[in-house]
Amino acid sequence: MTDAVKISIKNLSLSFGETKVLKDVSIEIEPGEFFSFLGPSGSGKSTLLRAIAGFGPRPEGDILIGNEKIVKLPPWERNVGMVFQSYALWPHMTIRKNVAFGLEERRTPKRITNEQVDEVLEMVGLLEFAERRPSQLSGGQQQRVALARTIVMKPRVLLLDEPLSNLDTNLRVQMRREILELQRKLKLTTIFVTHDQEEANTISDRIAVLNHGIIQQIGSPLKLYDEPTNRFVANFLGSVNLIDGVINQEDNVFIFNSAQGISFSLAESNIKQGSCTAMFRPQNLKITQKKKKLDPTAIQLSGKIEHREFLGSRVRYLVKVGEHLLLVDDTHEANCTTFEIGATASLKLESDMIRILNN
Template sequence: MKKVSVECQNIRLSYGATEVLKDINLRIEPGEFFALLGPSGSGKSTLLRLIAGFNRHNAGRLLVDGRDISAVPAHKRNIGMVFQSYALWPHMTVWDNVAFGLVERRLPSAEIKERVASVLALVGLSDYAKRRPNELSGGQQQRVALARTIVIEPQVLLLDEPLSNLDKNLRVQMRQELLSLQRRLGITTIFVTHDQEEAMTTADRMAVLDQGVVQQVGRPSELYDFPCNRFVANFVGTMNVLEGQVRGQSDRIVAMEVAGVGEIALPLQTNAAINDRLAVSFRPHTVQLEELPERQTKRFIWLPGIVRHSEFLGEFTRYAVQVGQQTLTADQAHFAGITLYEPGAAVSVGLEPTQIRLLPA
């Protein structure tokens, strides 16, 4: 099967006076596993349904394999979609559910039999062909929904939060199986989720949406390490923020005045004018906590802090540390025998300059 690209060019969609999608520009590469990530109401599912043909944009172009399909009805787009609810026919067997799309297309019975058998084997459900959906587990129902979609050999596969109805352990297993299947088939796949972990562990690239606007597009590691703004920083992972004001800059160093902390010097990452307000941002796992001054590494920026409370999470301990007028999160790897800080303990909070991002406040 030919791998195809999907491209949104200046797409806008409104419901009455409410603009739901605002000037969307995206290109999903042929054979790519692409995630649309965002909170409820961000427009990600609306965009997915628009690509499927279930709603129509007011402006812009939607291209598949370079061809504008904006005016093509949903049933002629050769795009398959797996819904959050699976939408299986309860009175039909697994075999009949999977065969349904082929029967509707009036394919020869011998071809239907061959393709259904092949796809059930592909998703590991050959022995369940005669069962009905209510006789299957959630993970098995998800496989049936997936099989029913890929049996029609779509050019593009759309997944609308297909794992959200599964428990945590099964979600991990199913997303691994889903990615493995996508790699074998090579189908261009667009996956909608509000779960950052699902997006980061499966997607080649992803787009973060908020209020109908694409905030940033890139590989998961790029969005995690180099978020373009505070929304992306906080949605893709957890981010500490110290708000400060620029006091001066020279020789690739910017001096920031942080409330309750004082002036700190940071690597200059962006043009900043005197008195500009910026967010000094860094991930919890990059923070170092030390009690003894002699153990403080010189490459870190050290700030005085007070431990307010802690959570032991097994692999690491998460501390809430007050620094100046703000509370920071510090994740410290746990080892047997390590000393845990008690609430009220005075600590030095170490910030690794290379891990700090200066973002618009």
């Protein structure tokens, strides 16, 4: 096994004709890291991954694998392994042949090819299926063949473009664990592309969130969820309440006011005055029937329940406060009270749960 390498993407821009699809993208991926590109459809994730593999138009800027600049190299000289969404297996070849294909192209001696193919098929748990054809395997097994075919080439880095999107939910959950286990075993720097935030959160050391070809934020899943730097990231990484308003200072207290009837004071000293967005997650709002006596740091809001959804472990309410509709999550336990639609509810919010995003 070779040592894991870093991947550096420096000021990368890329256009298809007149359309700029990647805009000044810079990312440093650490050796052995499991890194994800997360963003909505059309945000440029695949284009960025393909640029690393050497497919598509030549970008401006630089890409380094280890210390080697690679943008001018053709794909076959980059020694990166890429797994595509459509597994692109050869239907007329056995699994063994599919996996051996790249090594045979490289004119690897037959004995070594056989050994290495056996080794990776064993690793992905498919040795007993080696003589079958792809159509005789399930979707998850075909996915493993695609992985085996890539890692048998001993690439320097592994690039995975939505490799699980053809699988049903349960299998996706199982396969993402398997991919992570394999990646840890091989100590391969890996980039995983997905538009599914849960998938990215569960599998990644760090994530780069992309929108319109621009990096919005880079960080660990927890960091992106708890400390998003803009509305897009706050929204993309889970349900959120985003309230536009203005902060004014009165004596030592900062007062937030929205135009539609939410106001509260904030104690933090590093808050800037002016227009901003107050952000808090649905689970930060505690719902009760009556106003309770509060500790002085808590904010109390009063509203009317407009909608209720039972989601298993929790109940989600839409509560109208002023002109705002707030998302409120209450944990669900058997026989606990749920609030009826139309009822008045009191919401408690600890002020240190509020994050201010400057617009």
